[in-house]
Amino acid sequence: MKENYESWRERSENEILFSRVVKAGKRVYYLDVKSDRHNEYYISMTESKRIKDGNEGERPVFEKHKIFLYREDIIKFLSALTDAAQFVGDHRPLIDASLGERYDEATGTTTRDALSADFNVEF
Template sequence: MDEREREKIYSKRVRAGKRTYFFDVKSTRANDYYITITESRRLPQGEGFTYEKQKLFLYKEDFHKFIEALQETVDHVKTELLPDVDFSQFVRPERDEQTDFASELKWE
């Protein structure tokens, strides 16, 4: 089995127009786990396309802090900066491909 395939445990894809986000759980050689968050943007190039990728590595000791900070930041934008925006208009019906961060980011 390919080393890259061995280390990927779980993957969730979120399509967002010309961008796609990948949330991947991967394993280390020591059987520890971490998450990579990749933004892939499709850009026109000549008569075709090219893809630009940005990747973030998130380690288990930072999961809680990351989710907490992201939720606080989203809440700030929604309540303080854009209180009159109805964010439900951005929810797409394709639930198998789309992640509703507002409901999944609440840390239990």
């Protein structure tokens, strides 16, 4: 019985079906699609933050946080995330030359906004 458990645990922890990495300063975000023991897909989101740099004798130290998001919750989660991202974009536009333009009525200037694109997810 223990061998079966170890075999399942090994497979589930190591098998990443799809993955994306977002690097942001001292933080790295991993978005991995995995399969549970019932072959249901879920998203494992990991934030890895470097809290101590490594030197000659020591390895860097990371703090990790995980969120597991199952299929039945993805639409609700994306809707809430989109609303929150839009709020941030509306109140604190991000300026980046590679992103869409945004007009700021208060200053009368055009800026670039990372949140100008619409999300469209279908299942």
